[in-house]
Amino acid sequence: MAAKSSSFDDGWMRALVDAGQAHVLQHWDALNERERTALRQDVESVDLRRIERLFRTSMDSGDSAGKVEPVQEVFSYEKRSENERRLKKLGLQLIAEGKVAVILLAGGQGTRLGSTKPKGCYDIGLPSGKSLFQLQAERIQRMQTLAAEHMGLEEVKRPIKWYIMTSSFTEEETRQFFVQHRFFGLEPSQVTFFSQGSLPCLTPEGKLILKTSFELAWAPDGNGGIYRALKTSGCLEEMQHDGVECIDCFSVDNALARVCDPVFLGACVEQNAECGARVLAKAYPEEKVGVFAIRDGKLEVVEYSELPPSEAAATDPLTGQLRFNWSNICMHFFTPAFLDRVCDILEAQGLYHVAQKSIPSVDGPIPGIKLELFIFDSFPLAKHTLLVEVKREEEFSPVKNAPGSAMDSPDTARASILALHSRWIREAGGIPDGESVEVSPLLSYAGEGLVDICTGQKISNLSSIGP
Numbered sequence: 001m002a003a004k005s006s007s008f009d010d011g012w013m014r015a016l017v018d019a020g021q022a023h024v025l026q027h028w029d030a031l032n033e034r035e036r037t038a039l040r041q042d043v044e045s046v047d048l049r050r051i052e053r054l055f056r057t058s059m060d061s062g063d064s065a066g067k068v069e070p071v072q073e074v075f076s077y078e079k080r081s082e083n084e085r086r087l088k089k090l091g092l093q094l095i096a097e098g099k100v101a102v103i104l105l106a107g108g109q110g111t112r113l114g115s116t117k118p119k120g121c122y123d124i125g126l127p128s129g130k131s132l133f134q135l136q137a138e139r140i141q142r143m144q145t146l147a148a149e150h151m152g153l154e155e156v157k158r159p160i161k162w163y164i165m166t167s168s169f170t171e172e173e174t175r176q177f178f179v180q181h182r183f184f185g186l187e188p189s190q191v192t193f194f195s196q197g198s199l200p201c202l203t204p205e206g207k208l209i210l211k212t213s214f215e216l217a218w219a220p221d222g223n224g225g226i227y228r229a230l231k232t233s234g235c236l237e238e239m240q241h242d243g244v245e246c247i248d249c250f251s252v253d254n255a256l257a258r259v260c261d262p263v264f265l266g267a268c269v270e271q272n273a274e275c276g277a278r279v280l281a282k283a284y285p286e287e288k289v290g291v292f293a294i295r296d297g298k299l300e301v302v303e304y305s306e307l308p309p310s311e312a313a314a315t316d317p318l319t320g321q322l323r324f325n326w327s328n329i330c331m332h333f334f335t336p337a338f339l340d341r342v343c344d345i346l347e348a349q350g351l352y353h354v355a356q357k358s359i360p361s362v363d364g365p366i367p368g369i370k371l372e373l374f375i376f377d378s379f380p381l382a383k384h385t386l387l388v389e390v391k392r393e394e395e396f397s398p399v400k401n402a403p404g405s406a407m408d409s410p411d412t413a414r415a416s417i418l419a420l421h422s423r424w425i426r427e428a429g430g431i432p433d434g435e436s437v438e439v440s441p442l443l444s445y446a447g448e449g450l451v452d453i454c455t456g457q458k459i460s461n462l463s464s465i466g467p
Contacts, residue, residue, distance in 0.1 A: 091262025430454025
């Protein structure tokens with residue numbers, strides 16, 4: 001091993017040697033004091049015993065065993081519509097009483113969109129120029145207004161707390177974006193940022209990879225890192241202290257996300273679910289989406305690549321629907337108690353997904369692995385999960401691909417929003433003037449409140465009108 005600097009305690013170096021990671025020090029003699037400090041700090045931030053445990057457990061786990069069966073119980077859109085009035089009332093009451101919080105998964109950058117900014121900062125080209133963050137913030141404000149009105153109050157008991165999970169790549173810029181835009185009308189105190197964790201990249205043999213001579217290679221620990229991050233950041237404890245009973249969680253790239261949908265919240269609470277998900281019927285058998293299924297008596301998400309084409313295309317003779325029909329769109333419900341419990345269980349299990357990747361290193365790109373946990377990995381641990389069917393044209397339009405792409409692009413998301421808003425205007429008795437009529441979320445959350453404005457009128461723009 002290279003000579004050690006006398007200015008540093010050598011405990012961290014001995015820990016590397018004992019863990020079989022002495023190669024991390026191979027460039028030590030060539031490093032200056034700043035670089036040595038950076039390397040020491042990087043290594044000291046790694047729990048070497050934990051990384052060894054996660055690596056061994058995950059590598060030894062193999063593929064999921066057990067026969068996969070279709071999900072039988074889904075709270076259908078028809079059932080939702082039949083019970084909407086009662087469920088909405090319950091959800092609005094929970095919101096007005098300050099018992100609902102929102103978690104936003106916002107750790108990704110807009111790289112595939114041609115942007116280096118956090119994805120939530122992206123402007124999908126609406127007439128208003130609003131970013132994804134702004135659209136979601138304004139939906140939260142509107143829901144607060146609706147909940148207060150429902151309870152006959154001037155304002156909700158406590159504003160909806162919005163917990164935004166960033167990553168090391170997006171945290172600072174996300175914070176600055178909210179400050180720059182004055183939190184889009186929300187109280188700064190109701191928005192909390194916390195960062196998902198990172199794990200060092202490893203070789204297939206479990207060795208730490210040096211990105212440079214004095215830096216380890218790191219990668220986010222997956223959106224399932226939310227469980228550990230909520231606990232270590234103190235956010236989960238804060239929710240429990242504040243009396244939060246239910247949590248709405250979704251991904252930042254869904255331009256149509258109905259934040260805090262009171263019908264969904266009401267359904268989950270009424271049925272005593274500790275975990276829930278909004279689901280869509282698959283558009284076609286080959287659609288590349290994970291689907292909910294039952295394996296060994298437990299609910300889980302099965303990736304499309306795990307289903308043979310014949311299984312993916314098989315239909316139920318009684319309903320005519322695909323047998324594996326219910327796709328995961330990352331719109332979830334949790335109780336704080338469930339999050340508290342599964343965080344400890346998932347950590348004890350130490351089972352992460354192993355992603356084979358080319359990792360940039362000091363010696364050039366090399367084969368390596370990233371360990372990731374997915375948010376749906378907690379679902380098999382739930383005592384009762386409710387799947388609630390929603391409509392694609394009302395609640396799901398992801399922004400994942402570059403402008404001009406035929407699917408899941410800013411263009412398709414913009415078109416989905418404008419088509420929905422035009423429908424609202426027509427249902428309210430108005431006439432959309434063209435195909436680019438936008439309705440501000442501050443004015444309407446789901447088409448309500450438009451009759452007095454729209455009846456008998458040609459509407460060209462409602463994108464900037466608020467209460």
